Amino acid sequence: MDGLWMIALLLLIPLLLWTSSTFVFYFKKCFYVAWMMLLALFAIPLCILKSGGRDVENMRIIRGLVRHVKYFLGLRFDVSGWEHLQTEGPYVIISNHQSSLDVLGLMEILPDRCTMIAKKELIYAGTVGLVCWLGGIVFINRKKTNDAKNVMADAAKTMLDDQIRLWVFPEGTRNQRGGLLPFKKGAFHLAVQAQVPIIPIVFSSYSNFYLRKEKQFNSGTIRLKILPKIDTKGMTSDDISSLSDKSFNLMRSAFHSISDSVTQSNGPSRH
Numbered sequence: 001m002d003g004l005w006m007i008a009l010l011l012l013i014p015l016l017l018w019t020s021s022t023f024v025f026y027f028k029k030c031f032y033v034a035w036m037m038l039l040a041l042f043a044i045p046l047c048i049l050k051s052g053g054r055d056v057e058n059m060r061i062i063r064g065l066v067r068h069v070k071y072f073l074g075l076r077f078d079v080s081g082w083e084h085l086q087t088e089g090p091y092v093i094i095s096n097h098q099s100s101l102d103v104l105g106l107m108e109i110l111p112d113r114c115t116m117i118a119k120k121e122l123i124y125a126g127t128v129g130l131v132c133w134l135g136g137i138v139f140i141n142r143k144k145t146n147d148a149k150n151v152m153a154d155a156a157k158t159m160l161d162d163q164i165r166l167w168v169f170p171e172g173t174r175n176q177r178g179g180l181l182p183f184k185k186g187a188f189h190l191a192v193q194a195q196v197p198i199i200p201i202v203f204s205s206y207s208n209f210y211l212r213k214e215k216q217f218n219s220g221t222i223r224l225k226i227l228p229k230i231d232t233k234g235m236t237s238d239d240i241s242s243l244s245d246k247s248f249n250l251m252r253s254a255f256h257s258i259s260d261s262v263t264q265s266n267g268p269s270r271h
């Protein structure tokens with residue numbers, strides 16, 4: 001009888017753990033980091049064999065390898081406005097930034113020859129950092145504005161010379177407090193310096209499935225809305241503030257509309 005109790009207990013403990021939302025939260029987070037690190041380890045030789053080193057073309061390999069990860073985490077993407085990405089030549093994509101999970105949505109829609117602007121600390125993230133470097137990610141030092149400006153001015157030239165698209169998170173940091181943080185100006189200087197359009201992309205709020213404080217990481221749908229491009233031809237540095245304000249207002253209103261609709265279809269939440 002004691003043996004039977006022991007077996008029942010051994011079966012019950014993992015079941016209880018599995019149904020505990022805190023356990024699921026930590027399990028999914030650890031799994032995400034570990035799996036991305038492992039995928040990156042696998043991607044490194046593929047990128048080197050394909051391009052011989054750092055090259056934006058490596059983003060095709062990275063994109064291909066990352067796309068299945070959403071299934072493990074129980075996430076679904078609902079993308080609208082695909083037609084706005086059918087723009088020829090270089091452009092700057094701007095999007096809101098809630099979490100490292102944004103990488104999954106980014107890889108879902110990443111156009112060819114598109115790489116990102118990221119904080120320089122990311123390069124030290126083990127195999128993921130090396131893959132970011134191999135994918136041509138432009139690293140900036142956010143604590144040294146002048147250095148960051150110079151790097152972005154070089155990036156504006158490279159965009160045109162090598163026909164590259166750049167994805168920038170104009171909030172400059174992750175934000176899960178609902179809404180959008182005020183935009184930094186770098187993305188807009190970049191687009192105006194290169195005289196290329198801006199394509200705003202909005203991720204709906206994650207608060208219907210992911211709550212960091214409450215330790216909840218459920219399944220859920222993320223809406224991605226690709227907005228029409230904003231032309232910058234003929235603009236100068238005098239137009240930066242109005243360009244930034246216009247982009248911010250468009251993205252904020254899209255954020256609220258897609259976050260409200262995802263909340264209504266997935267049940268109540270706060271954001």
Ligand SMILES: CCCCC/C=C\C/C=C\CCCCCCCC(=O)SCCNC(=O)CCNC(=O)[C@H](O)C(C)(C)COP(=O)(O)OP(=O)(O)OC[C@H]1O[C@@H](n2cnc3c(N)ncnc32)[C@H](O)[C@@H]1OP(=O)(O)O
Pocket residue numbers: 036037039040041043061062065066097103116117118119122128131132135140141142145148149150152153168169170171172173174183184185186187189190240
């Ligand atoms: C196969 C397995 C793979 C596994 C791995 C999976 C994936 C890996 C691959 C991809 C993952 C990619 C993920 C990337 C995510 C990275 C996200 C981030 O790191 S976000 C943080 C970094 N990004 C940014 O910070 C961009 C936004 N910031 C800016 O643009 C800032 O403006 C800035 C350039 C950093 C400067 O910052 P500052 O705080 O000083 O802000 P201000 O904007 O207020 O600027 C001050 C002042 O300067 C003027 N300014 C700004 N930029 C420029 C410029 N380029 N040229 C000229 N002048 C500039 C600005 O106008 C202000 O002046 P004023 O007040 O007079 O207007």
Ligand SMILES: CCCCCCCC/C=C\CCCCCCCC(=O)OC[C@@H](O)COP(=O)(O)O
Pocket residue numbers: 032033034036037097099100101103119122124125126128172173174175
């Ligand atoms: C040995 C090194 C260990 C490092 C472990 C971290 C590795 C992360 C592993 C997997 C996650 C994969 C996605 C990586 C891309 C994450 C990019 C990101 O979201 O960076 C945060 C940055 O935008 C803003 O940072 P802050 O909010 O200002 O802070």
